[in-house]
Amino acid sequence: MSTLEPGFLSASPPSDLFELDHQYLTTVRYFANRLSSCWHLELSRPFTRGQETYRACLRCGMHRRFDIKTWKSSGRFYSPSVERRARI
Numbered sequence: 001m002s003t004l005e006p007g008f009l010s011a012s013p014p015s016d017l018f019e020l021d022h023q024y025l026t027t028v029r030y031f032a033n034r035l036s037s038c039w040h041l042e043l044s045r046p047f048t049r050g051q052e053t054y055r056a057c058l059r060c061g062m063h064r065r066f067d068i069k070t071w072k073s074s075g076r077f078y079s080p081s082v083e084r085r086a087r088i
């Protein structure tokens with residue numbers, strides 16, 4: 001006399017449960033990365049080098065474009081070494 005249904009072990013988990021786990025793991029991974037990486041809170045004054053004006057993070061060195069006309073930073077942070085390779 002068995003209490004298990006015949007297909008119990010071979011049944012796939014409900015797809016909703018998998019989606020929920022995937023979203024949960026993605027959210028946890030995002031916050032873990034956010035906590036462990038630099039938040040770029042301390043930025044240098046604006047520098048103009050060639051045609052490019054940017055501010056640099058004093059902690060990690062990432063750059064962010066700076067608009068002199070509006071006096072505001074814009075766009076995402078980028079690695080200066082990647083930009084240098086792209087120009088060559």
Ligand SMILES: [Zn+2]
Binds near residue numbers: 038039040041057061
């Ligand atoms: Zn930084």
